[in-house]
Amino acid sequence: MVQYAPIRLDASFAALADATRRGVLERLGRADASITELAETFHMTLTGMKKHVGVLEGAGLVTTEKVGRIRTCKLGPRRLEEETAWIERYRQLWDARFDELDRVVEELKRKERVDGRKNRE
Amino acid sequence: MVQYAPIRLDASFAALADATRRGVLERLGRADASITELAETFHMTLTGMKKHVGVLEGAGLVTTEKVGRIRTCKLGPRRLEEETAWIERYRQLWDARFDELDRVVEELKRKERVDGRKNRE
DNA sequence: GTAATACTGAACCACATGGTTCAGTATGCG
DNA sequence: CGCATACTGAACCATGTGGTTCAGTATTAC
Structure with a gap:
């Protein structure tokens, strides 16, 4: 961290x-x-x-x-740079996290299709 | 506000x-x-x-x-958009404020030069 | 069924926060 | 000088915070 x-x-x-x-x-x-x-x-x-x-x-x-x-x-002298930096980094994590979830969902869908085909065989 | x-x-x-x-x-x-x-x-x-x-x-x-x-x-669902927006707006205020101070300083310098000429007249 | 696991809720603690009042001190104005 | 202004500090109050312990309940594993 x-x-x-x-x-x-x-x-x-x-x-x-x-x-x-x-x-x-x-x-x-x-x-x-x-x-x-x-x-x-x-x-x-x-x-x-x-x-x-x-x-x-x-x-x-x-x-x-x-x-x-x-x-x-x-x-004062501070322009909230560090605060912005923290939030920016958080948003990157957030995006990555949800991209990953999307990927998992896609994976599940793909498997479903495969399973579907298996069941029809 | x-x-x-x-x-x-x-x-x-x-x-x-x-x-x-x-x-x-x-x-x-x-x-x-x-x-x-x-x-x-x-x-x-x-x-x-x-x-x-x-x-x-x-x-x-x-x-x-x-x-x-x-x-x-x-x-969770939030990506800290509103927080970022607030901070962004603050930074704009901050920049504008300090630009203005720069302008005031320039104005003072200009007046100083004018006064200097007056004093020499 | 019993035991372990995972959480939940109430109660407590010390301390911080957001506000107040009241009694100052320091400065400026006539 | 004498008064008004502007702030300061201490004390108080209710409530919130960050943590704990302890005594539950609900689930899962054996």
Whole structure:
């Protein structure tokens, strides 16, 4: 089993497993925002939003910088390359698996035809 | 904010946020397996593995069928299309965002040059 | 029929998550 | 200075997660 930095995958997939956090990423894709702006947009307390931002930061998907009173959040350095890579590989397995099943089915059909002929002999 | 069946995305990203479950998917990509086989492979009790399989089933990533004593697990109908779509869209946002930043930086450089000329006038 | 196998379900555990409130601290504005 | 703004941290709460054990039930093998 290939590994693909499992801890990072854990963190980023977990970060993506929440609609609010996905929403924050989409929001930051349009423009940087303060914690207050994000909290208002998603109808949540400052403290609650700060936790979500913390999770996203932990996964490397967001970076923040505090200037004066205001902490500005922006998209982080990661482009979800590893996550895409994992999913891509999974899809290849999936395809191979189902191709194999198709092959088995074809094989069964072929045998059936042979058996059919045998029975008619 | 476009929605992309958020509940499903929640379930599948959460299912992928665990190394054991990702391992189970990879394992099932090679061949179907019983709960016992999976539990042994991942050094876990039957009950524990059954929970993981339940999570994967809930996300549509695995299907199971019980014949006699044995419950056989195989890859489910989903190929993670929606997950890939979400990530793809995110990457587009990401690229656009950073292109914009580049543009802003260029704009600042241009202004600097203009200001420089002004100052020399 | 008895015993082993394969799973199932309930109950428990420690810890994480998604949210809150409340009481701060730090900064900016008049 | 004095007040409003913006965030921060601790504490709490309900619920979920990842695992266990233990006591079943259902199937298969001898």
